[in-house]
Every structure is written in C-alpha cells, then in structure tokens.
Amino acid sequence: MxxxxxxxxxxxxxxxxxxxxxxxxxxxxxxxxxxxxxxxxxxxxxxxxxxxxxxxxxxxxxxxxxxxxxxxxxxxxxxxxxxxxCEMCGGSVNLAAVEEMVAAFASAGLQRLCVVGGSPVTRGELERLAAGRLELRLIDGQKSRTRRQAEDDTAWADRIVIWGGTQLGHQVSEHYGGPKVVQMHGRGVASLAREATRSLRRGKS
Structure with missing residues (x-):
C-alpha cells in the first residue's frame, strides 16, 4: 500500500x-x-x-x-x-472560471442561473464577477424555502446549481430536482463555475 x-x-x-x-x-x-x-x-x-x-x-x-x-x-x-x-479569492482562478461559464451560457443561448447555497460572501463574489452578463437568482441555503418557490426557481432558470458542502440545509435542497439541476460539492466560486460549464457542455437541459 x-x-x-x-x-x-x-x-x-x-x-x-x-x-x-x-x-x-x-x-x-x-x-x-x-x-x-x-x-x-x-x-x-x-x-x-x-x-x-x-x-x-x-x-x-x-x-x-x-x-x-x-x-x-x-x-x-x-x-x-x-x-x-485561497477559498476567498482563488487568485485569478475565480475570474477565469466565471468568464468561461459566461461564455458557455452564451454559446448555449442561455442566460439564467440559479444557485442554491453558498455563503453570502461567495454568492456576492459570483454576482460581482458575472457583472450583469448572466441573470442570477442566488438562494440562501439556510433560509426556509417552500416547494412552490423552488418550482418557480426551476421554471425561471436555465440551470440550477445545488452548492453542497456549503451553507445549505437539506430542507431547502430537497425541493430542487429535474434535468436542469446540477449537484456539486466543491468549495469556492471557481468550482461552482466549472461545474456549471461542464453541465452546459454536456448539453444537459
């Protein structure tokens, strides 16, 4: 061994x-x-x-x-x-990964991303780096959310990322399912952006 x-x-x-x-x-x-x-x-x-x-x-x-x-x-x-x-900034890695994700959304003709979970700081970093180029719906994973609200998020979004391994309660994440949903367990904005990009390139919709 x-x-x-x-x-x-x-x-x-x-x-x-x-x-x-x-x-x-x-x-x-x-x-x-x-x-x-x-x-x-x-x-x-x-x-x-x-x-x-x-x-x-x-x-x-x-x-x-x-x-x-x-x-x-x-x-x-x-x-x-x-x-x-660094889990806060990822050096230049966060920016590069978000740029790649934005390009992947544009290539697929999509624009709406819903993120469930993450901390206030990482959600804010994602919002800053996407800079209005994507429509974002950022869901606090520690606040209760009804199934009807989750269904509305699902109908609205082109892609939903469930950000496991972060500030995310099961009572929130369990409401989300279906082909638009991407489950991930990495930490940091770069990990989230890469996972969303991979799902788009697989043609998952």
Missing amino acids: NDLGKAGLYRDLGYAPPYERLDAALADAGLSTLRKQRIAEAKKAAVREALEARFLRVCSRGECVRLAPSDSSGREQVLSVSQET
Whole structure:
C-alpha cells in the first residue's frame, strides 16, 4: 500500500505550514496519530474532507483576511499555500472560471442561473464577477424555502446549481430536482463555475 508524507499532502491540498492543527484534526477524525509523519494514499479523500470541514484556507491578502470571518461557517482560518488555493479569492482562478461559464451560457443561448447555497460572501463574489452578463437568482441555503418557490426557481432558470458542502440545509435542497439541476460539492466560486460549464457542455437541459 502506498503512503504519503503528511506535509506534502497538506501542501497538495492547499494548506501552508505550520501543520500542528491539521495533524490534530486528523487524529481527532481517527485518520492518523500525532506521531506519524506519513499516511496511506487511500485516505487522501477522507483527509481532504476532514480538513475542509474544519478549516478555511485563506491567503495573506488583506481583503481575504478581512472577509474570511463572515464566510468561515465556524471553521478555523489557516493560511493557504497560494492565492490560487485561497477559498476567498482563488487568485485569478475565480475570474477565469466565471468568464468561461459566461461564455458557455452564451454559446448555449442561455442566460439564467440559479444557485442554491453558498455563503453570502461567495454568492456576492459570483454576482460581482458575472457583472450583469448572466441573470442570477442566488438562494440562501439556510433560509426556509417552500416547494412552490423552488418550482418557480426551476421554471425561471436555465440551470440550477445545488452548492453542497456549503451553507445549505437539506430542507431547502430537497425541493430542487429535474434535468436542469446540477449537484456539486466543491468549495469556492471557481468550482461552482466549472461545474456549471461542464453541465452546459454536456448539453444537459
């Protein structure tokens, strides 16, 4: 069975040192012990999930540090290894991914995107980057929504992204279904934009 150095794995997942809190998180999750420096490669997905549930990767940019407390959902802030792995700005990655998504909507002759979930900050970032080029309906996943409202969203939208792994209650997401709906579990605006783009290129409608 192949194994990986923990420090290298943390870097690959976007986390900068020091790593003591990450080691403790893996120990708490039963994935490793504090004394071990290596971990089975087969545990990589579980490590990613455990760390993302507990920590928010933030780069050193002042704006990201300032905004992060309102976006952390109770997660502890840790330093990201680069701006590209920052969950707040994604470096230039967010802009590039949204540009690609806007182009994919235009190519498909579509314009209306409904997003269910995400934090206020990430929804605001998406709205800023789309800059009026898409019609957006951004749904707070922590506020109750009736089935009738969800049906109205579905009738209105060309594509609906259910942003799992974020601030999203099951009592909200369960109302959405059908061929327009895209389920995703990544974090960050870039992940959402890429998933929407992939669904458009598959011709899902």
